[in-house]
Structures are given as C-alpha cells and as structure tokens.
Amino acid sequence: MNKNIKSALQYLVIVLIGVFFMYFVFKDTDWSDLFVRLKSANLNWLLIGISVGIFSHWLRAYRATLLYHAMGYHVSTINSFYAVLIGYMMNYVIPRAGEVSRCAALVKTDRMPLEKSFGSLVTERIVDVVMLIIVLAIIFLLQFELIYRFISKSFHYSDVDADTGFPLKWLLLLIVAAIGVLIYVLRKKLAASPLFVKIFELIEGFGDGLLSIRHVKKPWLFVFLSFSIWFCYILMMYFCLFAMEPTNHLLFLDGLTVFAIGTIGVVLPAPGAGAGTFHFFVSQSLLLFGVAIEDGIAYATMVHGAQMLVLLVLGSVASLFVLVQQKNNKTNEQTS
Secondary structure (H helix, E strand, O other): OOHHHHHHHHHHHHHHHHHHHHHHHHOOOOHHHHHHHHHOOOHHHHHHHHHHHHHHHHHHHHHHHHHHHHOOOOOOHHHHHHHHHHHHHHHHHOOOOHHHHHHHHHHHHHOOOHHHHHHHHHHHHHHHHHHHHHHHHHHHHHHHHHHHHHHHHHOOOOOOOOOOOOOHHHHHHHHHHHHHHHHHHOHHHHOOOHHHHHHHHHHHHHHHHHHHHHHOOOHHHHHHHHHHHHHHHHHHHHHHHOOOOOOOOOOHHHHHHHHHHHHHHHHOOOHHHHOOHHHHHHHHHHHOOOOOHHHHHHHHHHHHHHHHHHHHHHHHHHHHHHHHHHHHHHHHHHHO
C-alpha cells in the first residue's frame, strides 16, 4: 500500500474514533445547562490545577535535557521547555504530530539531529508506559471492589461478591502470574513462532529503552523526575475536582482513579489530544463515585478545554521564541 494512502487511512481512523466518542458523549447534552455548570466553576482551583500541569511540562523538559546531555548535546532547559510546549500544542492541531514538532524545534534552537531527539522520545515514552502501568496497578489493587461492583451493576449481574465472596482480584493476579511463568517455561518453543518473535523483540526493545537510562549522568534524578511528572499530572486532575461543586468532595484516591481511567482516553488515538475519548472515560469514571453524567461531562470539558486553551497559547508563544532564536542563530553564523 502506498505510504501516503496508508497515512491518510490512519488519520481517517483517528478522526472517526474522535467523532464517534464526541457524538456518543455529547449527543444528549443540554448545551445551555453545560455552560451554566462550567460558568459556576471555581476558577481559583482550576488555575491551581492548570499551573501544576504547566509545572509538570517544565519537569518533563528538564528530564529530557538529561537524555540530551547523555548524547553529547547540551540543550538548555528553556529550549527543551519551548519544544515540549510546541509538541503539546501540535497534538491539539494534528493528531500525533507533537513528537515531530518537538524534535523539529530542537533542530532550530540547538541543531540537534532529528534521529537523536527521536531516540530520546522513545525512552521517554517507554518510561511513561511504565508509570501508567504502575498507576493502573495501584488502582487495580485499591479500587478493584468499587470498579467491579459498578461493572456488575451496569451489566445487571452480581453473582460474585467482590468484598466477601470469591477473591476475584487475587485470582486474576494469579492467572497473570501463571501465564508469565508458562511463557517463561515455554520460551524456547514459543521463540519458533513468528508472532512471539515479534512480541519478544518488542519486549526486548522496551527493556533496552529502560536500560538506556543508565547512560544518564544522574539516573536517580531521572527516575525522581519521572515520578514527579506523573504526580503533578495526578495533582492537576485532583485540584480541578475542587473547581466544581459536584466533585469537590472526592478524596485523593478517587482523583487518582479518575486520572488513571481518564489517561486511557488520552492514550487512545483521537484528534485534539483526546477530545471525546478523554470526556468519555473521565465522565464514566466519575460515575463510580456517584457524580451525575452531566457533571462528569462538564468536569471533563472544563479540564480538557482549559488545558487546550493554555497549551495553544503557550505553544504559540514558544513557537515565536524558537523562530526568533533560529533567526539569531543564522545571523550569528553569517557574521562569524
């Protein structure tokens, strides 16, 4: 298949996913009621939450410089921050274009080769996957009963009591562990299968990406920053819960659950950095805690909309700084 046609089809699928979820979420929405709910939001808490989110982007930019320095490129934190902001801005404009834009910004400011910055992005994404798995594992262990009861009620079955009956949570963990042991025991036989060869190559690449952190001069600082970035993400969602009356009573663990489920919506391919998918998963997660679907949609719209507005503005400003710096670099080269 022609590469351009394949890219166009992938983009079409992404758009259709976003359109489907946007329609599903907002098809029964009373827009005047939604605007009333948004208008009543406490802007102070929203500002605190968004500020924490911006700080997390600065931490991400600082963490990236550790990878750049390990490759011999001494990129300043401010230039890395500009690149991060541009990347997030472009994700709202063109799906999955943020990575390319972020790397292109570093070419303009620091002459960093695209392949080098792309390599560091692979490491960052692998670490992000690990952090997401950790968060989901915490939610699985601490909130399994709540989620299980909600699903049971939604599908009108309750044969198993998640609290006092059969220990389903531990059974699932045991099954996963048993599958892992079985794969390890049969690894030589499985290695002959083309499917498992690709899976093993993927796992090996995943492991190599994590091990590349050891080349960073301060690996423990890198790990600390990784946890700090995700903790800021969680705090951002948690603080924004206080901005609306129907959600301001929720506890930190509740906010962690909303964040974890909402992040799945961001990870799914959709235009506008999760437009539609984020709204769906966040509003559904808030149902776990008795928040009405209308209030859940309002909360998701508020958080997603505020982040989009701020990152579009900051990304545009960062783009101007990058263009000015690129012009200055060319001027300096001509005069030297």
